[in-house]
Amino acid sequence: xxxxRDAQGTLSRLARQFKVVLxxxxxxxxxxxxxxxxxxxxxxxxxxxxxxAAQAQVNPEQFLARLGTPAIIDEVQYxxxxxxxxxxxxxxxGRKGQYLLAGSQSFSLMQEVSESLAGRAxxxxxxxxxxxxxxxxxxxxxxxxxxxxxxxxxxxxGGAERPDTWFPSYxxxxxxxxxxxxxxxxxxxxxxRFLRVAAARTAxxxxxxxxxxDIGVSPNTVKxxxxxxxxxxxxxxxxxxxxxxxxxxxxxxxxxLMDTGLTCHLVGIRTTEEWxxxxxxxxxxxxxxxxxxxxxxxxxxxxxxxxxxxxxADGREVDFxxxxxxxxxxxxxxxxEKVTExxxxxxRSFAQDYGSANVISTTVICRARKGYPLGKGFAASxxxxxxxxxS
Numbered sequence: 001x002x003x004x005r006d007a008q009g010t011l012s013r014l015a016r017q018f019k020v021v022l023x024x025x026x027x028x029x030x031x032x033x034x035x036x037x038x039x040x041x042x043x044x045x046x047x048x049x050x051x052x053a054a055q056a057q058v059n060p061e062q063f064l065a066r067l068g069t070p071a072i073i074d075e076v077q078y079x080x081x082x083x084x085x086x087x088x089x090x091x092x093x094g095r096k097g098q099y100l101l102a103g104s105q106s107f108s109l110m111q112e113v114s115e116s117l118a119g120r121a122x123x124x125x126x127x128x129x130x131x132x133x134x135x136x137x138x139x140x141x142x143x144x145x146x147x148x149x150x151x152x153x154x155x156x157x158g159g160a161e162r163p164d165t166w167f168p169s170y171x172x173x174x175x176x177x178x179x180x181x182x183x184x185x186x187x188x189x190x191x192x193r194f195l196r197v198a199a200a201r202t203a204x205x206x207x208x209x210x211x212x213x214d215i216g217v218s219p220n221t222v223k224x225x226x227x228x229x230x231x232x233x234x235x236x237x238x239x240x241x242x243x244x245x246x247x248x249x250x251x252x253x254x255x256x257l258m259d260t261g262l263t264c265h266l267v268g269i270r271t272t273e274e275w276x277x278x279x280x281x282x283x284x285x286x287x288x289x290x291x292x293x294x295x296x297x298x299x300x301x302x303x304x305x306x307x308x309x310x311x312x313a314d315g316r317e318v319d320f321x322x323x324x325x326x327x328x329x330x331x332x333x334x335x336x337e338k339v340t341e342x343x344x345x346x347x348r349s350f351a352q353d354y355g356s357a358n359v360i361s362t363t364v365i366c367r368a369r370k371g372y373p374l375g376k377g378f379a380a381s382x383x384x385x386x387x388x389x390x391s
Contacts, residue, residue: 003129003134006132007124007126007298008038010124011023011124014124015038015097015100018120018122019095021099021100021122022102022124023125024124024233025127026104026128026234026259027104028154028174029126029153030128032046032072036072042100047076047078048074053078056073056078056082057081057082060079060082060084061085063079063082069099070098071098071099072099072102075102076101076109077103080109080112087117090117091120127259128150128153129156130296131143131288131292132292133151134151138156142382144275144276147260147264147285148272148274148275150261150262152261152262163261163265167262171195171265171266190216193216194222194225195266196267197215198226198229199257199262200267200280202257202284203255203256203282204255205252205255206252206253206255208222208223233258234259235257236294237253237254238253238254238255238256239253240254240308240311243354249311249312250311256287259291260288263284263287281335285334285367288383289319289331289333289365289383293322293386308320310346320333327358328350328354329359330361330362330363331362332344332347332363333364335366335367336366337368337369339364343364343366344362361377361378362378362379363379365381365382365383366381366382368380370382371384
């Protein structure tokens with residue numbers, strides 16, 4: 001069963017606009033499936049094949065000549081020398097969509113693209129399935145079950161895998177192998193503990209010192225490990241928003257894992273009931289809310305969505321702010337089923353500081369059965385339908 005992806009239109013647009021398109025994101029987020037679905041007649045090669053990777057790296061010019069265009073190159077990060085020769089190849093032709101690339105995002109991959117293919121490559125960062133995408137394929141999927149299952153396509157497509165068997169394999173083959181190898185981590189025990197600590201601290205302000213103490217490594221080690229997880233698309237460090245209004249604001253980023261199913265697995269939560277009883281229930285719901293806001297902005301075509309959080313030193317806060325040309329969409333995450341006036345205090349405080357005319361809308365992401373308007377630019381949502389905005 002194919003689950004329609006909101007990114008399909010964005011990918012098609014980028015392929016019409018650029019000579020090269022790079023689709024990045026977590027492993028198993030559906031990058032290759034999306035590209036091959038939209039371009040079934042393009043020649044396909046994966047650099048997971050050691051022989052193909054060796055030729056692409058040792059003799060990239062011959063590799064590209066043999067491949068022809070249009071072509072799909074999967075796991076392109078394994079042949080960084082390829083990009084320089086790809087630049088020369090696409091410059092010989094004015095055609096768009098010559099190469100469709102897929103790769104797990106890393107510092108080196110993005111550096112090669114920015115240096116060799118500047119102005120020639122469009123970039124699409126593909127997250128795991130949103131709650132909207134899953135619900136379109138399964139009308140019975142409600143947010144609580146999505147929170148525990150997450151959005152990896154393998155857990156929702158036809159013949160779906162069981163989360164309790166799929167996630168251990170994913171952690172072992174990707175998080176504990178690929179990323180650990182990139183980092184040259186010698187202690188699997190320390191790294192496994194780091195993953196669990198990061199998951200347990202989702203939706204909290206980052207403290208490298210506190211994390212290092214919990215793991216038993218140095219703060220610089222934690223910072224390096226988090227940077228790689230951020231580059232891979234597994235975590236997002238949400239920066240605070242502040243514009244000089246004469247007030248002291250919290251300036252440390254907040255940590256969010258990008259898939260709640262993986263988050264739940266790492267902290268030992270297996271069912272909706274376990275999640276609801278967990279002391280991390282609120283943090284995981286906020287992580288769910290952030291993920292849906294992020295995906296909604298990415299769905300609109302924002303390569304790097306302008307999302308922030310706002311918190312003053314005296315405790316006033318807004319969970320998520322989306323800035324659009326100097327105006328703001330505000331989002332609050334509340335695990336309750338009904339929205340109360342106290343849930344809107346942070347948004348009202350922000351509007352006082354930045355001007356109510358500059359606030360486009362305020363949405364409270366709660367556990368309501370379905371979204372409903374609250375009046376005067378306020379709305380409640382269960383995390384689906386965020387692109388439509390408040391009533």
